[in-house]
Amino acid sequence: MKRQVDIAIIGGGAAGLAAAAAAYDEGARNIVIFERESAPGGILKQCIHNGFGLHRFNEELTGPEYASREAAAVSERGIEIEFEATVLSLSSSKRLTVVSPTMGFVEVQAKAVILAMGSRERTRGPLRIAGTRPAGIYTAGTAQHMINLEGIIPGNNVVMLGSGDIGLIVARRLAYEGANVKAVYNRSHFSGGLKRNIVQCLDDYGIPLKFLHTITSIYGKDRLEAVGVSDVDKATKLAIPGTEKIVECDTLLLSVGLIPENELTSQAGIPLDRGSSGASVDEMYQTSTPGVFSAGNVLHIHDLVDYVSEEGEGAGRAAARYVLDSAYEEDSANAREEGAGYSKVVPGNGVKYVVPQRISIKASGRITLRFRVRDVYKDAKIKVLVDGREIKSVPKRVLVPAEMAQVKIPSKDVSGSSNVEVSIEFGGE
Amino acid sequence: MADNQVDNVANDANMSGKRVVRRFTCVNCPLGCDLTATVENGNVVNVEGNVCLRGETYAQTEATNPMRVVTGLVNVSGSEMPASCRTESAIPKALIPKCLQAMRSVELKLPVTIGQVVVPNVCGTGVDVIATRNIGR
Numbered sequence A: 001m002k003r004q005v006d007i008a009i010i011g012g013g014a015a016g017l018a019a020a021a022a023a024y025d026e027g028a029r030n031i032v033i034f035e036r037e038s039a040p041g042g043i044l045k046q047c048i049h050n051g052f053g054l055h056r057f058n059e060e061l062t063g064p065e066y067a068s069r070e071a072a073a074v075s076e077r078g079i080e081i082e083f084e085a086t087v088l089s090l091s092s093s094k095r096l097t098v099v100s101p102t103m104g105f106v107e108v109q110a111k112a113v114i115l116a117m118g119s120r121e122r123t124r125g126p127l128r129i130a131g132t133r134p135a136g137i138y139t140a141g142t143a144q145h146m147i148n149l150e151g152i153i154p155g156n157n158v159v160m161l162g163s164g165d166i167g168l169i170v171a172r173r174l175a176y177e178g179a180n181v182k183a184v185y186n187r188s189h190f191s192g193g194l195k196r197n198i199v200q201c202l203d204d205y206g207i208p209l210k211f212l213h214t215i216t217s218i219y220g221k222d223r224l225e226a227v228g229v230s231d232v233d234k235a236t237k238l239a240i241p242g243t244e245k246i247v248e249c250d251t252l253l254l255s256v257g258l259i260p261e262n263e264l265t266s267q268a269g270i271p272l273d274r275g276s277s278g279a280s281v282d283e284m285y286q287t288s289t290p291g292v293f294s295a296g297n298v299l300h301i302h303d304l305v306d307y308v309s310e311e312g313e314g315a316g317r318a319a320a321r322y323v324l325d326s327a328y329e330e331d332s333a334n335a336r337e338e339g340a341g342y343s344k345v346v347p348g349n350g351v352k353y354v355v356p357q358r359i360s361i362k363a364s365g366r367i368t369l370r371f372r373v374r375d376v377y378k379d380a381k382i383k384v385l386v387d388g389r390e391i392k393s394v395p396k397r398v399l400v401p402a403e404m405a406q407v408k409i410p411s412k413d414v415s416g417s418s419n420v421e422v423s424i425e426f427g428g429e
Numbered sequence B: 001m002a003d004n005q006v007d008n009v010a011n012d013a014n015m016s017g018k019r020v021v022r023r024f025t026c027v028n029c030p031l032g033c034d035l036t037a038t039v040e041n042g043n044v045v046n047v048e049g050n051v052c053l054r055g056e057t058y059a060q061t062e063a064t065n066p067m068r069v070v071t072g073l074v075n076v077s078g079s080e081m082p083a084s085c086r087t088e089s090a091i092p093k094a095l096i097p098k099c100l101q102a103m104r105s106v107e108l109k110l111p112v113t114i115g116q117v118v119v120p121n122v123c124g125t126g127v128d129v130i131a132t133r134n135i136g137r
């Protein structure tokens, strides 16, 4: 089967849903969302804790409630969502192949594509832990899915490696459900999770968070019986031989971060930013391929869903304009040819990446630059330099890698420049 | 207990009452502002470090009567997937274990609708526990 659509959205999580509604409101009509699961909302479905939507809805919701509001906005507009529809491939000419039980195998030609595939968890493989392969080892997200969507408690004596947000939230859930969470071990000297989650999920329940520790061995034949925990050298970030202690447990959860799910993006020949692991985009969230946009966790990992929705809306509006306004289409194609008409946005000192990675000379209004820092910086300043000239300096009491930072700049200040740099200035320790 | 609640007692000779400085991390939004509350004779007299007003309110209640929204799971007869639920607003932190017990003792019937009351007036707080997921509708 073959199909033509104006806007194809890959992924029906927070980003995809917001993109669809915004594209519709901007005037686009022939829109379809492809979602590989059987319900909308993405990761929000399994995040039953509160803490969502304070900025967008001015009230604190749980993940499923936030998802249901976003899904309602899409269905009110009569926008089509295809469930259990997995996008298998994406070409640079915006041709998708999709499979689903109801549609079968479909070839879709889209005028614009919005990448909203979210992220997946890092797994044990890249961690290279020595030892056996017993049952009882899960990623924190898998455990969260088991508990909140299937009603299964993964184990009684739990040890966690890494302190990403999913892990912290799952630790509290396990404590709620009566399991013994013995400790959370963290290789580096700072947490990958938000401070509020450390406070509310670990501190509140007396679960110790041990920095500069890692797991070096796995023991147990069929089921996990114990792990070996070693000290980590702060300088080399390597386990210190001879420091291993045995900690008995039946479950090990890994919460060592998320990575944007960009296989389709790469397939379409769209280059990724090494810092963000997402596509590199302009201020309209357009990738280097005209008509292909990206938003949410697939673009860069977010800790706040409100910003995911905001990005989704930005991408949705831009995609609608791209489809409806042929001048816009040609313009952006021409400009991208030689990167002309763009200021490059680059991460400077202490900054891992910045989104967007370039700003069009045609940008108007205020531009939000979102970024993550590399380390913990206290009493620091966020500096924005345009061709070496400082246009903004924002004092910050603390900047941590776990929390996305942002700075807003007027587009007229960067218009016509070649280089915009975001860097962190901090006093020596 | 929590290391964010370690108290620094400053005995200032010039002060008539006992002055306690308490540190909290505001959890109302992911900014997580570091708050410093000065408590004199059981009253919060000053809050610093908050970006918005919510932080001030938070430090005040955290120093006097800490409150939490509690989220949990409820069984639904005829559904493998449990429903999720939450207290409609925050309840005293000390009541969390009892509140979780109350959530566990309920079994809902299909269909479950977001906002439907799961446990009315949980632990006598005047706050209802409501469903946060639609199932079978």
Ligand SMILES: Cc1cc2nc3c(=O)[nH]c(=O)nc-3n(C[C@H](O)[C@H](O)[C@H](O)COP(=O)(O)OP(=O)(O)OC[C@H]3O[C@@H](n4cnc5c(N)ncnc54)[C@H](O)[C@@H]3O)c2cc1C
Pocket (backbone or CB within 6 Å): A010, A011, A012, A013, A014, A015, A016, A034, A035, A036, A037, A041, A042, A043, A044, A047, A050, A051, A052, A053, A085, A086, A087, A088, A116, A117, A118, A119, A165, A166, A167, A169, A261, A264, A295, A296, A297, A298, A301, A302, A303, A304, A305, A306, A308
């Ligand atoms: C555990 C956890 C706790 C969090 N806590 C908070 C919090 O308290 N407050 C807050 O504001 N934010 C929180 N966040 C952040 C926020 O929830 C997420 O950043 C946001 O929901 C991500 O939305 P998304 O649409 O980018 O990605 P996702 O929700 O991952 O959605 C992507 C969707 O794309 C689909 N998909 C992927 N590939 C394909 C394909 N090839 N074909 C078809 N469909 C595909 C997936 O099935 C999925 O439904 C939390 C995140 C996590 C993981």
Ligand code: SF4
Pocket (backbone or CB within 6 Å): B026, B027, B028, B029, B030, B031, B032, B033, B049, B050, B051, B052, B053, B054, B055, B056
């Ligand atoms: S004080 Fe305001 S901005 Fe700061 S964490 Fe609290 S709610 Fe967020």
